[in-house]
Amino acid sequence: MKRDPLVASAVARVDDAVLDAREFAGELTLFIDRDRIVEVARAFKDSGYVYLVDLAAVDYSKYPAHTGPRFSVAYTLYSFQKNARVRLRVWTDETAPVPSVTSVWRTANWHERETYDMFGIQFSGHPNLERILMWDGFNGFPLRKDFPVRGIDTGARIYPEVFPEGGGPKPGSTGKPAADVNLYKGEWKRYGTWPLAQIGGGAAAAKAPAPKPAPKPVAPAAPAEGEAE
Amino acid sequence: MFDVHEMEVNFGPQHPSTHGVLRVLLKIDGERIIDAKPIIGYLHRGTEKLFEHMAYPQCIPHTDRMDYVAAATNNLGFVETVEKMLGISAAIPRRAQLMRVMLSELQRISSHLLWLATHAIDLGAMTPFFYTFREREQILDFFEAYCGARLTLNCMRIGGMPEDLPHGWLEDVEAFVDKFPACIDEYESLLTNNRIWKKRTIGVGVLSPQEAIDWGITGPPLRGSGVEWDLRRAQPYECYPDLEFDIPIGRNGDTYDRYLVRMEEMRQCVRILKQCFPLVRATPAGDLKAKISKVIRPPEGEVYHSIESPKGELGYYIVSDGKTQNAYRCHVRPPSFVNLQALPAMAKGHLVSDLVALIGTIDIVLGEVDR
Numbered sequence: 143m144k145r146d147p148l149v150a151s152a153v154a155r156v157d158d159a160v161l162d163a164r165e166f167a168g169e170l171t172l173f174i175d176r177d178r179i180v181e182v183a184r185a186f187k188d189s190g191y192v193y194l195v196d197l198a199a200v201d202y203s204k205y206p207a208h209t210g211p212r213f214s215v216a217y218t219l220y221s222f223q224k225n226a227r228v229r230l231r232v233w234t235d236e237t238a239p240v241p242s243v244t245s246v247w248r249t250a251n252w253h254e255r256e257t258y259d260m261f262g263i264q265f266s267g268h269p270n271l272e273r274i275l276m277w278d279g280f281n282g283f284p285l286r287k288d289f290p291v292r293g294i295d296t297g298a299r300i301y302p303e304v305f306p307e308g309g310g311p312k313p314g315s316t317g318k319p320a321a322d323v324n325l326y327k328g329e330w331k332r333y334g335t336w337p338l339a340q341i342g343g344g345a346a347a348a349k350a351p352a353p354k355p356a357p358k359p360v361a362p363a364a365p366a367e368g369e370a371e
Numbered sequence: 372m373f374d375v376h377e378m379e380v381n382f383g384p385q386h387p388s389t390h391g392v393l394r395v396l397l398k399i400d401g402e403r404i405i406d407a408k409p410i411i412g413y414l415h416r417g418t419e420k421l422f423e424h425m426a427y428p429q430c431i432p433h434t435d436r437m438d439y440v441a442a443a444t445n446n447l448g449f450v451e452t453v454e455k456m457l458g459i460s461a462a463i464p465r466r467a468q469l470m471r472v473m474l475s476e477l478q479r480i481s482s483h484l485l486w487l488a489t490h491a492i493d494l495g496a497m498t499p500f501f502y503t504f505r506e507r508e509q510i511l512d513f514f515e516a517y518c519g520a521r522l523t524l525n526c527m528r529i530g531g532m533p534e535d536l537p538h539g540w541l542e543d544v545e546a547f548v549d550k551f552p553a554c555i556d557e558y559e560s561l562l563t564n565n566r567i568w569k570k571r572t573i574g575v576g577v578l579s580p581q582e583a584i585d586w587g588i589t590g591p592p593l594r595g596s597g598v599e600w601d602l603r604r605a606q607p608y609e610c611y612p613d614l615e616f617d618i619p620i621g622r623n624g625d626t627y628d629r630y631l632v633r634m635e636e637m638r639q640c641v642r643i644l645k646q647c648f649p650l651v652r653a654t655p656a657g658d659l660k661a662k663i664s665k666v667i668r669p670p671e672g673e674v675y676h677s678i679e680s681p682k683g684e685l686g687y688y689i690v691s692d693g694k695t696q697n698a699y700r701c702h703v704r705p706p707s708f709v710n711l712q713a714l715p716a717m718a719k720g721h722l723v724s725d726l727v728a729l730i731g732t733i734d735i736v737l738g739e740v741d742r
Contacts (some may be wrong), residue, residue: 166672168453193584198688198702206692218675225605249587252712275412291424
């Protein structure tokens with residue numbers, strides 16, 4: 143940390159906000175007091191780190207032997223003058239907002255929106271903190287470790303009249319019998335086999351009957367000529 | 372509230388000149404743009420989430436699908452980041468390094484050719500499309516000869532390259548590279564001094580160097596604004612330190628300068644490729660992989676590494692917990708996503724038809740914007 147004059151000059155201004163420093167693979171990471179990140183960011187910008195390369199969050203909730211706050215937000219800065227990068231990191235959780243650095247770098251705007259969208263981390267002072275990759279009204283934060291990798295059934299949120307709670311087109315809502323809508327030839331209960339607990343079904347989910355196993359697929363027709371291996 | 376003359380119009384997502392599924396919500400007064408709001412996410416596939424659930428080598432084909440017109444550079448960025456975590460960056464055999472550089476530079480040419488074709492066709496110049504696709508086709512053939520795929524290449528491995536160059540490949544590429552500068556002249560004869568082209572591009576979407584850095588813009592748009600910064604030179608990777616090339620920069624930071632920068636970059640790619648041929652021939656055939664264990668399990672830590680993709684700085688931020696064979700977190704810093712953010716600032720005050728020029732000049736690929 144002291145070897146790099148630019149880092150040293152920035153850190154000298156905000157010495158007490160830097161909680162810890164770590165180095166791995168030649169990259170310097172500084173752990174910053176969350177509430178003072180804007181001040182620290184400005185100090186770094188003034189001392190040459192004018193370019194915010196990247197802003198990324200990590201959900202540490204499934205990290206082996208991790209204790210402490212759930213999320214970390216990492217800011218990667220670059221100095222053209224020094225041709226060097228430095229990473230600042232702050233810890234936060236679901237509720238504690240991280241002060242937004244959009245006032246320091248305009249590029250932070252979309253980065254912070256993406257981080258909010260994917261992790262649900264709040265950035266206080268952000269001019270327009272709304273979802274960016276997922277749509278408005280999406281229920282969940284996809285990059286959190288407790289979000290299932292196969293996704294969730296989201297139909298109910300956007301078209302409740304067509305997609306009832308639990309998902310799937312409602313029979314008759316498209317003017318066709320359910321079987322035609324769903325491509326599910328069994329008795330209509332629920333589209334797919336999403337466990338209701340994962341989509342916030344709560345108590346209703348516990349009472350809901352388990353979906354019937356899908357009927358066995360019809361034996362495929364004899365392969366057409368040329369398709370046979 | 373709206374002024375009586377203002378109205379809101381959706382531009383895209385299904386519009387040919389948005390280069391994919393970009394939607395721009397425009398507030399316009401007649402033909403003049405008062406405000407533009409890009410709405411993205413239509414191509415979001417959760418690539419970063421998928422990365423957390425598969426072993427490092429399995430991620431490489433997924434990187435192809437981000438910037439799907441420049442798969443080789445996506446592969447390169449990912450494998451280099453993992454190599455940096457493993458600490459084997461210096462152990463990559465020279466032949467593999469040269470092959471990586473050659474594939475990336477061919478990819479840069481093909482990406483710029485696609486950009487030129489679509490950018491020109493958006494602005495009403497149809498002929499360059501046919502010319503550039505003629506050459507792009509040949510480059511895709513080279514990729515096909517090397518790895519069997521034309522777009523989604525999956526052509527690099529952690530620690531080296533999957534296979535050696537096929538017989539006669541170098542000679543074919545050499546023949547192409549010899550004649551390619553004449554092709555660039557041909558494109559330039561259609562556009563560079565074309566009065567319509569100049570009227571459509573000069574002074575459109577001007578970015579000052581300070582603004583460009585503030586918006587985090589990288590790649591040709593940054594160099595078009597006059598900042599001489601290229602990761603191949605600033606933080607060289609692979610064998611770029613041994614190769615001579617110039618970094619073209621613009622002066623005015625407008626669409627025309629960004630066009631000139633990319634045209635010159637293609638010439639510099641040719642220059643790099645020409646230096647590679649004798650160097651590759653001097654390396655022993657088949658020396659393609661560093662000695663690494665079959666199970667890739669980097670030590671605990673976090674790494675950010677970036678390369679110069681055709682669009683700008685493509686970075687990967689990987690967090691490893693040191694226990695598993697997959698990344699605990701892999702964040703991609705896509706150049707298109709960050710560059711696109713400056714679109715409203717660039718578009719304000721211009722005409723709707725200039726927006727088409729601006730989307731073209733940023734050179735976005737929605738697969739990379741949305742991931």
